[in-house]
Amino acid sequence: MINEVVVATRKNSKDNKAPIGVYFKDKKVIMHLFYGSHTYENLLTEDYFSVNVVPPIEIAKAVLDDNDEYLYYEGIPYLKSSYYAIFYKVVKREFVDREDKFGKNRLMIIEGEEIGRIYLNNTPKPYNRADGLLVEMAVIYSRLSNKNINIDENSKKEMIEDIKKYFSIIKKVGSREHKQLAETMLRNLNLL
Numbered sequence: 001m002i003n004e005v006v007v008a009t010r011k012n013s014k015d016n017k018a019p020i021g022v023y024f025k026d027k028k029v030i031m032h033l034f035y036g037s038h039t040y041e042n043l044l045t046e047d048y049f050s051v052n053v054v055p056p057i058e059i060a061k062a063v064l065d066d067n068d069e070y071l072y073y074e075g076i077p078y079l080k081s082s083y084y085a086i087f088y089k090v091v092k093r094e095f096v097d098r099e100d101k102f103g104k105n106r107l108m109i110i111e112g113e114e115i116g117r118i119y120l121n122n123t124p125k126p127y128n129r130a131d132g133l134l135v136e137m138a139v140i141y142s143r144l145s146n147k148n149i150n151i152d153e154n155s156k157k158e159m160i161e162d163i164k165k166y167f168s169i170i171k172k173v174g175s176r177e178h179k180q181l182a183e184t185m186l187r188n189l190n191l192l
């Protein structure tokens, strides 16, 4: 099962966060990082990172920028908004060239081994339908705004239709914050 989390890394005194789909296997975590992201660049050389289990809205926020309230566990950044954060040391890096419908891509497969975890005192909010839709918008947003991937015109059209449909539902059922985040994504994509 893929778990959608926020991965935080730090390089040259700069904290970075990104939504990433990870696989948990006992005390290990596996993630597939696409070439071109800061997370990829950071973990090429840095050996430590945190996996943050967060409310869905934080996954969407993480695709937009790196600003946040970071806390530190032995120098590893993690998010104050997490339900819990797990800390890992990189034990394996594997590089794979892959070709799929988004064109040719270099992947770095990272395996991390748990070195600690912290449970925070954040209370979950009731599920709102805009939560899931905003995460789906963030997935499409990250693909449409990625200069390293090629999307054919038909797929692009479908993605734009989907993102607009999700936005129309978010406007009906979501909070002010859901709507503002959705609008920022659409504005950045020149769709609003």
Ligand SMILES: Cc1cc2nc3c(=O)[nH]c(=O)nc-3n(C[C@H](O)[C@H](O)[C@H](O)COP(=O)(O)O)c2cc1C
Residues within 6 Å of the ligand: 004, 016, 017, 018, 019, 020, 021, 022, 031, 032, 033, 034, 035, 036, 037, 038, 039, 040, 059, 063, 066, 135, 138, 139, 142, 146
């Ligand atoms: C829900 C979700 C899951 C994602 N999973 C991955 C992933 O597994 N691997 C990856 O390389 N990018 C993934 N992305 C895309 C990255 O989050 C995106 O490229 C991001 O801009 C990278 O940020 P950074 O440059 O700060 O590292 C995902 C995006 C979303 C919204």
